[in-house]
Amino acid sequence: MPGWAWTLLAVAGGLVLCWAVLVAVLWWRRPEETRLRDLLRLLPDVLRLVRRLAGDRTLPRGVRVRLWLLVLYLASPVDLVPDVVPVLGYADDAVVTVLVLRSVVRRAGPEALARHWPGTPEGLAALRRAAGLPA
Numbered sequence: 001m002p003g004w005a006w007t008l009l010a011v012a013g014g015l016v017l018c019w020a021v022l023v024a025v026l027w028w029r030r031p032e033e034t035r036l037r038d039l040l041r042l043l044p045d046v047l048r049l050v051r052r053l054a055g056d057r058t059l060p061r062g063v064r065v066r067l068w069l070l071v072l073y074l075a076s077p078v079d080l081v082p083d084v085v086p087v088l089g090y091a092d093d094a095v096v097t098v099l100v101l102r103s104v105v106r107r108a109g110p111e112a113l114a115r116h117w118p119g120t121p122e123g124l125a126a127l128r129r130a131a132g133l134p135a
Contacts, residue, residue, distance in 0.1 A: 042127055045119035052116040059108045070100045098131045105133055
């Protein structure tokens, strides 16, 4: 086998390994079913929240970049985990959103989340619980 074929095989194997690790991490970090249901009910408000946060020029650039990448990921028809995978196939968007929002709150502060939340206070409390953020 030529050298380039071995290189291609190694790269493909590395990508498969990275994908498997990502799936394992998402499985480990998956929200409980009740939390997932809460997040699905909050989806329109969460999408507006992400858009508002991404457009806030007072937030650090790294936070805004993460949020725009999240918007692109959510709009993309390609998922990290195919929808045929039980539980994770449909939950990967929620898990990725929760992880990004946790990262944003750590960097920008919970005030930014509260300032841009378009829904009810109960919805914000449910989002904080689902994301494991302080109330």
